[in-house]
Amino acid sequence: MLTDVRMFAIELLRSYKKIFKYRDLEEITGLPAPALWRYINMKIIPSVERAKEIVNRLTLPSVINRIFENNIITVDGNIFNLSRIIYNVSILKIFSYLAFREFSGYGITAVATVEVDGIPIAVNVADALNAKLVIARRRPDVGIKNYYQTSYIARDPPAVINLFLPADSLNEGDRVLIVDDLLNTGRTSLALIKLIRMANAEPVGIFSILAIGKKWKYALEKAVKKIYVIKQVNVDEQS
Secondary structure, three states: OOOOHHHHHHHHHHHHHOOOOHHHHHHHHOOOHHHHHHHHOOOOOOOHHHHHHHHHHHOOHHHHHHHHHHHOEEEOOOEEEOHHHHOOHHHHHHHHHHHHHHHHHHOOOEEEEEOOOOHHHHHHHHHHOOOEEEEEEOOOOOOOOOEEEEEEEEEOOEEEEEEEEEOOOOOOOOEEEEEEEEEOOOHHHHHHHHHHHHOOOEEEEEEEEEEEOOHHHHHHOOOOOEEEEEEEEOOOOOO
16 A cells, blocks of 8 residues: 555545545535545645645544445344445545554554455455455365364354365464454454464454444453454444
């Protein structure tokens, strides 16, 4: 990912323009639409100080929360559908910047996730951190012989879930960021942590779009150095 804050600002503005109108961006940034248009289309490049201000304003919690308000679907108050987020490239780019901001100082060499819904955000975060992408699957791929394998019990619906990680996907000493779209009980992340340790790699952190309740925190807070959740929802845990 680009490390120049001026280009960060432009890329963020471009992503926001695809989900917000110019009048929204005027309100958020305090800049007039003509100036925003010139930045977005790279007719001019913002100064370093202006770029920092733009980035700071675009990543305020109140602004990020507007993305969730417009794109999250809830059912009965406890079921969350994130499809509008996890398959929106512009939103994923914005969120991957947050991952870069929070974990760029941790020496991350690999980003790991579990299929399926965690893959889109993990791809973007891996690109942002210039790290390789590692995917644990629920059944082994044809043609790959050596795996690390573990299992955990899911409760909704009740089932034993097997996870397989190709043995050559991680190197000894890799520093791994676990990425997921949603944290609830933390069981999936714990299983992935176990696989990472089997490979003699280090699970450094966890990055998630949404976290529900507190069970995940009790399960995971001592397993990694840092956990960053974009949005926390406090509801009664269902599983």
